Amino acid sequence: MSNKPVNHARAAxxxxxxxxxxxxxxxxxxxxxxxxxxxxxxxxEWQELREEASRIKEHTLSRLPEYLxxxxxxxxxxxxxxxxxxxxxxxxxxxxxxxxxxxxxxLIKSKSMVTEECxxxxxxxxxxxxxxxxxxxxxxxxxxxxxxSHIVVPAVHKLTSDVAKIFAKDYHTDPNIRDPHLLxxxxxxxxxxxxxxxxAGMTGGxxxxxxxxxxxxxxxxxxxxxxxxxxxxxxxxxxxxxxxPRMADLGVFxxxxxxxxxxSPITQYTTHFRGPQKGGEMHVVLVxxxxxxxxxxxxxxxxxxxxxxxxxxxxxxxxxRSGGLSYGAVYSGPIGxxxxxxxxxxxxxxxxxxxxxxxxxTNVCPVKINIHEQLYKWRRVLVQHHEMPFxxxxxxxxxxxxxxxxxxxxxxxxxxxxxxxxxxxxxxYNWLNPWGKHRENPHPVKQTFNDWYRKNREKAKPAAAPExxx
Amino acid sequence: MNTARDEILQALRNNxxxxxxxxxxxxxxxxxxDASRERFIASLKILGGDVLEPVEGETLxxxxxxxxxxxxxxxxxxxxxxxxxxVEKVKTPQDAATIDVTVVRAPxxxxxxxxxFLSESQLPINSxxxxxxxxxxxxxxxxxxxxxHTAYQERPEFKTANYGVLMSGPSATAxxxxxxxxxxxxxxxxxxxxA
Numbered sequence: 001m002s003n004k005p006v007n008h009a010r011a012a013x014x015x016x017x018x019x020x021x022x023x024x025x026x027x028x029x030x031x032x033x034x035x036x037x038x039x040x041x042x043x044x045e046w047q048e049l050r051e052e053a054s055r056i057k058e059h060t061l062s063r064l065p066e067y068l069x070x071x072x073x074x075x076x077x078x079x080x081x082x083x084x085x086x087x088x089x090x091x092x093x094x095x096x097x098x099x100x101x102x103x104x105x106x107l108i109k110s111k112s113m114v115t116e117e118c119x120x121x122x123x124x125x126x127x128x129x130x131x132x133x134x135x136x137x138x139x140x141x142x143x144x145x146x147x148x149s150h151i152v153v154p155a156v157h158k159l160t161s162d163v164a165k166i167f168a169k170d171y172h173t174d175p176n177i178r179d180p181h182l183l184x185x186x187x188x189x190x191x192x193x194x195x196x197x198x199x200a201g202m203t204g205g206x207x208x209x210x211x212x213x214x215x216x217x218x219x220x221x222x223x224x225x226x227x228x229x230x231x232x233x234x235x236x237x238x239x240x241x242x243x244x245p246r247m248a249d250l251g252v253f254x255x256x257x258x259x260x261x262x263x264s265p266i267t268q269y270t271t272h273f274r275g276p277q278k279g280g281e282m283h284v285v286l287v288x289x290x291x292x293x294x295x296x297x298x299x300x301x302x303x304x305x306x307x308x309x310x311x312x313x314x315x316x317x318x319x320x321r322s323g324g325l326s327y328g329a330v331y332s333g334p335i336g337x338x339x340x341x342x343x344x345x346x347x348x349x350x351x352x353x354x355x356x357x358x359x360x361x362t363n364v365c366p367v368k369i370n371i372h373e374q375l376y377k378w379r380r381v382l383v384q385h386h387e388m389p390f391x392x393x394x395x396x397x398x399x400x401x402x403x404x405x406x407x408x409x410x411x412x413x414x415x416x417x418x419x420x421x422x423x424x425x426x427x428x429y430n431w432l433n434p435w436g437k438h439r440e441n442p443h444p445v446k447q448t449f450n451d452w453y454r455k456n457r458e459k460a461k462p463a464a465a466p467e468x469x470x
Numbered sequence: 471m472n473t474a475r476d477e478i479l480q481a482l483r484n485n486x487x488x489x490x491x492x493x494x495x496x497x498x499x500x501x502x503x504d505a506s507r508e509r510f511i512a513s514l515k516i517l518g519g520d521v522l523e524p525v526e527g528e529t530l531x532x533x534x535x536x537x538x539x540x541x542x543x544x545x546x547x548x549x550x551x552x553x554x555x556x557v558e559k560v561k562t563p564q565d566a567a568t569i570d571v572t573v574v575r576a577p578x579x580x581x582x583x584x585x586x587f588l589s590e591s592q593l594p595i596n597s598x599x600x601x602x603x604x605x606x607x608x609x610x611x612x613x614x615x616x617x618x619h620t621a622y623q624e625r626p627e628f629k630t631a632n633y634g635v636l637m638s639g640p641s642a643t644a645x646x647x648x649x650x651x652x653x654x655x656x657x658x659x660x661x662x663x664x665a
Binding site: 045079135228266288465 | 484497501643
């Protein structure tokens, strides 16, 4: 895997060139944000729910070892095999071994961001296991050999015509189909035989309940329930941060999750797995993959509260206009930009800059993660660790010098005003001046504020503050 | 050599924030506590489900035939409907794949979401709820709980069932250009019959 910093800005530029895709992407995500708002306004207790969710998660993270042990004990009592994986490689090995011991060659799976983190599909392919994604969006991405561009709607950057082209190649449907219903039906028809003949099924897990040894899967298409109930072997891959202490805590989180994600009151399916089905076998793989280290980062541990709703992505003006793939990482958008650097600080050093710091992500987050503050703090950390692009570093260095010396600063401002008014365009708009990209430089003014102040105000003495009785 | 389990738990112990600063909040019951049939129906419709209302003293079998005139294989796991395929014939998870309409009873519903609960206690086999093309759910109007808080606090099934699914309307997707499609990969429709 390349360690080179992701060039988010260039990838975004590429995304911006395609007007129809850009417009749909922007509008679709904003529509999800507005539907979320409508749900929020129905519930007077919304802010209280967010506060409760945040407090429950912070509590759980502070006692995570105890709750994980409690979950393990209860799950084992119910007949679930519990495995622990320090990283992606260990996770993949565990899954490979379970499948091998059952001589399972065909695995159907529902969407799981953790298996994306672990890059599981190529590993299993080498073991001779055929992995079929059953979620429609995830399947489209699998057939197109792309990462999911959004954690809830993986193919949101594609138009119907793109999907028609992909399905034509693999499902032999008409490439000119423009009705999404026909394409969704093609997926149903293609998936059914694969599901009926699968040797094993895999799901993720949205929540894990310590008290009962239960894990909960929230989906809409029914594919996760098919994957879990048709084959007799069910493997669930779950991040260790997904715990809640009590069954009753789910009341808070289920009420927030889909409302924040899609603006629907609840996902069509909310499934509670507490043990294997009759004649079946169930495995849970608890994955660390950097999470225990993140828990020790004072400024960033609360990012582990995330319930993966994607609300921060839907609201982010940068994400909406650059697309998830431009982040070059498993997790995109604002939450991705604060999580990804913990996986690889150098490679993802550019992502915390993919933000205007407007704070909208923080405002919509159902578990109250201070995302925009963490974006800012990551910038500081990256500068301290020298993970900053050369041009940005030099400009900041010069700006620092300039602003530290008033005389020099005033001279520079005047010079800029003169040059903005007199210099030819090719001098002002080139690669050395990123402010001249995609936007016009400000119009030059005749007089700087400093000049105006000297002329009009400096000689006039400030009025004495009126005496007031204490 | 340390196992992965020990290493992960030790790292979490070393790195966690001070537990005393983050006490467990008490369980709360928030929001609207209306547990009426009317609220349940309104919520069910938002999620794409529907109510199967009897017309002039219809039996459940007659109502299903009216709602699903093309259905050939109807399999009922409730005494209120006979169906066409005896439920005893469904022995393996794959056996449910030929069913057009499955009929089950839910032990409870949730008014806030229009959700119905099903577990292995209501199903001959778990895939029964998902492989059929359509599902008809029998629900007692007295078995409706107000919202998610009351459901998780009051219903024992969440702590006893190995497999417990809340179905809120039929399967759905909006993965292609944001167009909402009811009937994705699970059931194409979900109807509730009150009895």
